[in-house]
Amino acid sequence: MHMTHHITTRMNQRGIRKDLIDLTLDLGDIDGDRFVLSSKIIDKEMSDLQRRLKMLSDARKKGGIVVVADGDHLITAYHKNSFNAKLAQNS
Structure with missing residues (x-):
């Protein structure tokens, strides 16, 4: 504007x-x-941001999160740093 x-x-x-x-x-x-x-809108936004920061902190503690999807189906989820390429090659 x-x-x-x-x-x-x-x-x-x-x-x-x-x-x-x-x-x-x-x-x-x-x-x-x-x-x-308004103060009401500000308080709600701040609460939402605090909740989002908590979730991000939890995800960071896990080293990140990976979600595998096929189309609209969620297949699996795991910690980002939990994948071991050597173990996957042996399978």
Whole structure:
């Protein structure tokens, strides 16, 4: 979106950075001609990010995760560093 001189002036006066404007446009609720990023939305996003960070941490502890699929069927899953090429050749 094009930023007018007015919004640039108000952002500077109010200490609102461009990245916060982008965040509001991305996550905020539309209310008529306004985008509203409320505390409720912020709290939910932060909770979702904390949950995602926990999952990423768990996956990292396992050395990564591999999921094998065939079309829309999930076949198997294993830790990324658990595959041993020498053992696979002997089979």
